[in-house]
Amino acid sequence: MTDRYRRHHDLRLAALEDEGVILHLGSRSYFTVSESGVLIFEALATPHSVEELVAVLQARYEVNAEQAEASVRDFLERCRAADLLEIEAGA
């Protein structure tokens, strides 16, 4: 079973030299994100699995699969806690 993630439809993103700020229009709050966070958020414009996001990170950075997966899962968990994600449960 593979969950797929996409960014919440109420989010708006502004990238600045690879860093960025995310606005959540629903909660009327904002968040700053790192360069890798921007990369993941841009990918999350469409649904992605953890494995696909790991591939996105590895395509940009020299990082092994274990490190990349740990980063992705940590990032997704923090985003989920802040209600920044929509999750499609895998079949």
Add this chain to the structure above:
Amino acid sequence: MPTPFLVCDDAPLRASLTAWLEKGGLAPSTALTLVVQVGDPPPLDADDRPVFHQPDVLIRSGPPHGTLTLSWERAPALAEIAPGTQTARVTLSRLAVARLQECTCTFFMAVLIFLLRRAGWHHVHAGTAIDPAGRGWLIAGDSGAGKSTTAALFASHGWQVGTDDATFLAPAGAQVAAVAYRAPIALRPDAQRALGRSGGIPVAGRRKAAYWPEDLGGRWAPKVEPEIVAFTSVGEGPTRAARLGARAALAQLVRWSAWVVLEPDLAQEHLDLLARLARQARSYRVSLGPDLFTDVAGLPDLVR
């Protein structure tokens, strides 16, 4: 020609609102219309969208129907801006008309802010100035952050000053311009004393007196292209400035541009404009100390 174009059948009300609009000195190229009628505003009981609170003004926006509504808390008054239009339709009760000066300062100002969003002009709670070297400044911060005192001090030393409080960011080619809403600089008694000023224009309902930049020895700057953005606070020690990166600057600009979270269709444009400004300008967190009163030139030196 004031902007927006005003439609109002009540002649005295139309004259007052025209004078208010002309005073503000704003002239975007997009045609905007403000339709004002006197009557009983319709109730908003059925509108259960989340309310965004501003001083004396309640704002509802977004789905399902997308019409922006603003209501005044001090007397019945309602404004509506339908999606995809550049027209605000305002219904003012007689009670609201009787309190028109208050109503323009809060309710109509908020209506104007949202109408100007339709022209691509986005509000930020900030002052503007041009220093003697010709550099544009945006000074952002909350009430009590020293914006007005700093603006008055700048004007007293011959700087050009646009506003101490209400600025609209607008695209200007590849740059972002900061357009000033023209209003006199309102000072608290302690700021007046510190600046050695007396008199001024009494500000109704507040223990403040206001001064035009020209009254203080400066000039009015209707538009500035900011090279420096200062996020100010008032401190006890010497004036200090710490450079901010673009991400931190953008987060601060979002903070002082509260309307950015409203109206999904316009939020990205507003956010993109703030991001362009964060790239364009050098940003600093500035703690304003008492030494500023004796050494205004020290502040530009801190951000060279």
